[in-house]
Amino acid sequence: MLDDRDRRILSLLQRDASIAIGDLAEKVSLSLSACSRRIQRLEAEGYIAGRVARLDRERMRLPTTVFALVKTAHHSAEWMENFHRAVADIPEIVEVHRLTGLYDYLLKIVLPRVEHYDVVYKALVRKAELFDVSASISMEALKEAGPLPVGYAQ
Structure with a gap:
Protein backbone atom coordinates (compact mmCIF):
# COMPACT_ATOMS: atom_id res chain seq x y z
CA MET A 1 0.00 0.00 0.00
CA LEU A 2 1.39 3.38 -1.00
CA ASP A 3 1.29 6.40 1.26
CA ASP A 4 1.68 10.08 0.38
CA ARG A 5 5.48 9.95 0.79
CA ASP A 6 5.70 7.00 -1.62
CA ARG A 7 3.62 8.92 -4.15
CA ARG A 8 5.80 12.01 -3.71
CA ILE A 9 8.96 9.91 -4.22
CA LEU A 10 7.48 8.40 -7.40
CA SER A 11 6.45 11.82 -8.65
CA LEU A 12 9.88 13.34 -8.04
CA LEU A 13 11.75 10.38 -9.57
CA GLN A 14 9.61 10.60 -12.71
CA ARG A 15 10.64 14.19 -13.18
CA ASP A 16 14.34 13.54 -12.51
CA ALA A 17 15.58 9.99 -11.85
CA SER A 18 19.10 11.34 -11.34
CA ILE A 19 18.14 13.35 -8.26
CA ALA A 20 20.60 12.78 -5.43
CA ILE A 21 19.17 10.53 -2.73
CA GLY A 22 19.95 13.19 -0.12
CA ASP A 23 17.97 15.81 -2.03
CA LEU A 24 15.09 13.40 -2.54
CA ALA A 25 15.06 12.45 1.15
CA GLU A 26 14.97 16.11 2.12
CA LYS A 27 12.08 16.87 -0.27
CA VAL A 28 9.96 14.06 1.22
CA SER A 29 11.07 14.67 4.82
CA LEU A 30 12.76 11.31 5.37
CA SER A 31 16.18 10.22 6.52
CA LEU A 32 18.58 9.11 3.83
CA SER A 33 18.31 5.44 4.82
CA ALA A 34 14.49 5.51 5.12
CA CYS A 35 14.20 7.11 1.68
CA SER A 36 16.61 4.58 0.19
CA ARG A 37 14.61 1.68 1.68
CA ARG A 38 11.37 3.08 0.25
CA ILE A 39 12.90 3.35 -3.22
CA GLN A 40 14.15 -0.23 -3.00
CA ARG A 41 10.66 -1.37 -1.92
CA LEU A 42 9.00 0.59 -4.73
CA GLU A 43 11.37 -1.09 -7.21
CA ALA A 44 10.83 -4.55 -5.71
CA GLU A 45 7.04 -4.10 -5.81
CA GLY A 46 7.19 -3.04 -9.46
CA TYR A 47 6.08 0.59 -9.10
CA ILE A 48 9.43 1.65 -10.53
CA ALA A 49 9.87 -0.36 -13.72
CA GLY A 50 13.28 1.07 -14.57
CA ARG A 51 15.24 4.28 -14.92
CA VAL A 52 16.16 5.75 -18.28
CA ALA A 53 17.72 8.90 -19.68
CA ARG A 54 15.52 10.98 -21.98
CA LEU A 55 17.59 12.14 -24.93
CA ASP A 56 17.12 15.48 -26.64
CA ARG A 57 15.57 14.72 -30.03
CA GLU A 58 17.04 17.85 -31.65
CA ARG A 59 20.55 16.97 -30.46
CA MET A 60 20.00 13.39 -31.68
CA ARG A 61 18.95 14.82 -35.06
CA LEU A 62 15.49 13.23 -34.88
CA PRO A 63 13.18 16.27 -34.89
CA THR A 64 10.39 14.83 -37.05
CA THR A 65 7.50 12.75 -35.69
CA VAL A 66 5.16 10.76 -37.92
CA PHE A 67 2.13 8.87 -36.67
CA ALA A 68 1.13 5.97 -38.90
CA LEU A 69 -2.25 4.28 -38.66
CA VAL A 70 -2.12 0.68 -39.84
CA LYS A 71 -4.92 -1.62 -41.02
CA THR A 72 -4.36 -5.29 -41.55
CA ALA A 73 -6.47 -7.96 -43.20
CA ASP A 104 -5.57 -1.83 -35.94
CA TYR A 105 -2.32 -0.15 -34.88
CA LEU A 106 -0.89 3.30 -34.25
CA LEU A 107 2.86 3.73 -34.73
CA LYS A 108 4.90 6.66 -33.45
CA ILE A 109 7.94 7.11 -35.66
CA VAL A 110 10.84 9.52 -35.07
CA LEU A 111 12.89 10.62 -38.06
CA PRO A 112 15.77 12.90 -39.04
CA ARG A 113 13.54 14.45 -41.73
CA VAL A 114 10.15 13.70 -43.24
CA GLU A 115 11.67 12.16 -46.39
CA HIS A 116 13.10 9.36 -44.25
CA TYR A 117 9.56 8.11 -43.60
CA ASP A 118 9.69 6.30 -46.95
CA VAL A 119 12.71 4.26 -45.77
CA VAL A 120 10.84 3.18 -42.63
CA TYR A 121 7.64 2.49 -44.58
CA LYS A 122 9.46 0.26 -47.08
CA ALA A 123 11.24 -1.62 -44.31
CA LEU A 124 7.93 -2.26 -42.56
CA VAL A 125 6.00 -3.45 -45.61
CA ARG A 126 8.89 -5.77 -46.57
CA LYS A 127 8.50 -7.48 -43.20
CA ALA A 128 4.73 -7.48 -42.67
CA GLU A 129 1.76 -7.67 -45.04
CA LEU A 130 -0.44 -4.61 -44.41
CA PHE A 131 -3.82 -3.67 -45.82
CA ASP A 132 -3.54 0.10 -45.40
CA VAL A 133 -1.14 2.62 -43.87
CA SER A 134 -2.10 6.25 -43.35
CA ALA A 135 0.54 8.61 -41.99
CA SER A 136 0.35 12.07 -40.46
CA ILE A 137 3.24 14.39 -39.70
CA SER A 138 3.24 16.04 -36.31
CA MET A 139 3.53 19.80 -36.73
CA GLU A 140 4.07 20.52 -33.03
CA ALA A 141 4.15 18.51 -29.81
CA LEU A 142 1.96 20.29 -27.29
CA LYS A 143 2.47 17.63 -24.62
CA GLU A 144 4.73 14.62 -24.85
CA ALA A 145 5.12 11.58 -22.63
CA GLY A 146 5.45 13.02 -19.19
CA PRO A 147 5.09 11.86 -15.64
CA LEU A 148 2.20 9.56 -14.82
CA PRO A 149 -0.37 10.75 -12.30
CA VAL A 150 0.53 8.99 -9.05
CA GLY A 151 -2.81 9.41 -7.26
CA TYR A 152 -4.34 6.21 -8.68
CA ALA A 153 -1.69 3.84 -7.32
CA GLN A 154 -2.52 1.91 -4.18
Missing part, protein backbone atom coordinates in the same frame (compact mmCIF):
# COMPACT_ATOMS: atom_id res chain seq x y z
CA HIS A 74 -4.80 -10.58 -41.01
CA HIS A 75 -5.36 -11.29 -37.32
CA SER A 76 -3.74 -14.68 -36.86
CA ALA A 77 -1.27 -15.27 -34.06
CA GLU A 78 1.44 -15.93 -36.65
CA TRP A 79 0.82 -12.61 -38.43
CA MET A 80 0.79 -10.70 -35.11
CA GLU A 81 4.09 -12.29 -34.04
CA ASN A 82 5.62 -11.36 -37.39
CA PHE A 83 4.29 -7.79 -37.11
CA HIS A 84 5.59 -7.45 -33.54
CA ARG A 85 9.05 -8.58 -34.68
CA ALA A 86 8.92 -6.21 -37.66
CA VAL A 87 8.17 -3.11 -35.60
CA ALA A 88 10.67 -4.14 -32.91
CA ASP A 89 13.41 -4.37 -35.56
CA ILE A 90 12.91 -0.80 -36.82
CA PRO A 91 14.49 1.59 -34.29
CA GLU A 92 12.70 4.67 -35.65
CA ILE A 93 9.39 3.13 -34.53
CA VAL A 94 9.43 4.14 -30.87
CA GLU A 95 5.84 3.29 -29.90
CA VAL A 96 3.21 0.86 -31.18
CA HIS A 97 -0.35 0.68 -29.89
CA ARG A 98 -3.02 -1.88 -30.83
CA LEU A 99 -6.31 -0.04 -31.29
CA THR A 100 -10.04 -0.49 -31.38
CA GLY A 101 -11.97 1.12 -34.21
CA LEU A 102 -11.15 1.58 -37.88
CA TYR A 103 -7.41 1.04 -37.59
